[in-house]
Amino acid sequence: MTARRRNTASAVTAAPDPDRVRALLAELTRIWPLAECGLVYRSPFELLVATILSAQCTDVQVNRVTPALFAVYPDPRSMAAADPERLEELIRPTGFFRNKAHSLLACSRVLMEKHGGAVPRTLEQMVTLPGVGRKTANVVLGEVFAVPGIVVDTHVKRLSQRLGLTTANDPEKIERDLMGIIPQPLWTVLSHLLITHGRHVCFARAPLCDACALRRLCPYGSGEGERIS
Ligand code: SF4
Structure with a gap:
């Protein structure tokens, strides 16, 4: 033994x-x-996007990608209307870029259609967004809305x-x-x-x-x- x-x-x-x-x-x-949170962001939407991109990827790599991404798509309105292929190219270095691009597009569209372009402030609403589970929701809620999670x-x-x-x-x-x-x-x-x-x-x-x-x-x-x- x-x-x-x-x-x-x-x-x-x-x-x-x-x-x-x-x-x-x-x-x-x-x-x-x-x-503290290792992701760089300037708004709840940017943190939401960065957190979705951080799945199976380091924060460092996400932070390399997001400046160019947010220069083109700074808010849910612009990202909801993004060309999928261009979006995929911008986030490709974070891995699983097709799935992530799909989530970002769908999530941005739901934000525009159901939340007036704002990131919701409750866990219940957050987890209804495409590509957003409890982990991502708690990151955003705790970080930008001071909702403990x-x-x-x-x-x-x-x-x-x-x-x-x-x-x-x-x-x-x-x-x-x-x-x-x-x-x-x-x-x-x-x-x-x-x-x-x-x-x-x-x-x-x-x-x-x-x-x-x-x-x-x-x-x-x-x-x-x-x-x-
Ligand atoms: S298992 Fe992790 S937390 Fe526990 S003593 Fe080892 S390094 Fe520290």
């Missing part, structure tokens, strides 16, 4: 200790005082599991678990903190546990998450 570290939260079943959660938040805030992307999912904050795999369930243990005013910043820590320390394949300031609070990094197989 060998000891093996698991990359899932299956080893953690009890509800997280509130004191440990508070300590994790404090430590994350101390380590990453400047954690937890963004469950690949980093938040992985870190929440490793840190023993959830045992779930489904993003919506993870979101609910986190909402149940994190004070609402901190929902948006929690996402930024976990994403930043995931990008710089808690990598998917080889997390830097030995150098991680969260280690003593982390079931995975401290070995608490180890199981005999």
Whole structure:
């Protein structure tokens, strides 16, 4: 039999200790005082577009593409009338450009037809937009409308599991678990903190546990998450 570290939260079943959660938040805030959204934008619409483009793409790459994109299509009206092929060319470097162009066109048209060209301010309305799920909706709502929301992307999912904050795999369930243990005013910043820590320390394949300031609070990094197989 060998000891093996698991990359899932299956080893953690009890509800997280509130004191440990508070300590994790404090430590994350101390380590990453400047954690923030990595996408560059000037309006709710631009952030919505940038977030749609960020699927399967880095923020850095999205930020390279959006200045030229927004110079041509600065608002829902212009993007709704965009030539699909030109739109595809402009966003091609972000990957999956045909699907993304389709979403941007459809989303812009719905914004014009049903929302007067404005980005809606509620989760319920946001998720009715083509190409917009809870993750994208929470990014925009939290960032530009100060509506607290937890963004469950690949980093938040992985870190929440490793840190023993959830045992779930489904993003919506993870979101609910986190909402149940994190004070609402901190929902948006929690996402930024976990994403930043995931990008710089808690990598998917080889997390830097030995150098991680969260280690003593982390079931995975401290070995608490180890199981005999
Ligand atoms: S101790 Fe390891 S697994 Fe835990 S948060 Fe740090 S890098 Fe990630």
